[in-house]
Amino acid sequence: MTRSLYDLDAGQLEALVAEAGEPPYRARQLAHWLDDRRQPDPRRMSDLPGSLRARLADRFAGAGLTLERHQAGDGGWTHKLLFRLPGGDAVETVLMLYPAGRARATVCVSTQAGCAMGCTFCATGQFGFTRQLSAGEVVEQVARVSRLLPELRPGPDAPDHLTNVVFMGMGEPFANPAATWGAAWRLHRGFGLSARAITISTVGLVPGIRRAATEPLPVNLAVSIHAADDRLRDRLVPVNRSWPIAELLAAVRDYVTATRRRVSFEYALMAGVNDGADQAERLGRLLAPLRVPGSGGHAAHVNLIPYNPTPGIGFAPPSKAAVRRFRDAVAATGVPVSVRANRGVGIDAACGQLRTVTGRPGRAPAAPHANGARG
Ligand code: SAH
Ligand code: SF4
Secondary structure: OOHHHHHHHHHHHHHHHHHHHOOOHHHHHHHHHHHHHOOOOOOOOOOOOOHHHHHHHOOOHOOOEEEEEEEEEEEHHEEEEEEEOOOOOEEEEEEEEEOOOOEEEEEEEEOEEEEEOOOOOOOOHHEEEEEEEOOOHHHHHHHHHHHHHHHHHHOOOOOOOEEEEEEOOOOHHHHHHHHHHHHHHHHHHOOOOOOHHHHEOOOOOOOHHHHHOOOOOOOEEEEEOOOOOHHHHHHHHHHHHOOOOHHHHHHHHHHHHHHHHOOEEEEEEEEOOHHHHHHHHHHHHHHOEEEOOOOOEOEEEEEEOOOOOOOOOOOOOOHHHHHHHHHHHHHHHOOEEEEEOOOOOHOOOOOOOOOOOOOOOOOOOOOOOOOOOOO
């Protein structure tokens, strides 16, 4: 079953059009709608003949994403969207807008419904895994957010087009490499996003990092580290038992050597768990030797994320003083470090801590909190 029209490549679009008895240029028109206009709905492809539109709509009736719920936060600069997938599962996609000057509009996409990695502090991880997304379902999240952007923008100083895509929503991208890389390529070739506008965040799956080192698409890599010693990391990130810190960093070192690209390390700060100055110094010492070949500059950049509290999960955000202390202790080792502004706290929409309001992320609840849901 085709999950999304974005799962069809140029050859498949041609075959589809030929089957319908239409000339080959119709396939190019269809691709133009999908990629340039980011229109996933064949009924709205207004310059295609009505018969072809009806045929496509009929043939792909069960495919595609349906917007089920929309919540706005941060005064309209952050939006959380819940999309129903074919088959009944659901995922969340977040849009983060930044005002003129930075003029960025970043979409945070999900690659899986749920996640099997079981990180103890992560709402998605605690709910477990439901299913893989297809590449097309990942791309369609971006397409649908693109089309919604004009009505989601809080004002004229907000960007009017998407500039960045981060794979930091539900799921572990490298546990679904086919969809992740398929989507990244389509966003690059079809949607025209530069590879540097795309970031893939991994919990630290070494085979995935090794593949990223050889993939010809130079996207950014983010590694969720969260702890500087194996005892603590085993507790927060269970896959650390398969790929402990030394192996993880060896893979990152090889990645940096092969690509000469910098890597960001995500560190969710949790009060009394991993926010001590000792962890910060240790983290700095681990990452300081990572250097970009040639220039010799630091290859690692630490991104501190104050933990976003999640009901039912026993972790708390750090104090402001602890964040500062941690940041300064990392900086003292020479490793570049920044604190990521918390987005969408009030709507549980911080990118990377997506969850539905109740229940499993897969089977989302009926939408009692619908807030201007659009179809
Ligand atoms: N599975 C991938 C990508 C999705 S999670 C990964 O783990 O990298 C994206 C980021 O958000 C990760 O760094 C994750 O650890 C972090 N995160 C998850 N829950 C969070 C929370 N409640 N507060 C702050 N960051 C969180
Ligand atoms: Fe999965 Fe990432 Fe959450 Fe870990 S932090 S459970 S890998 S989504």
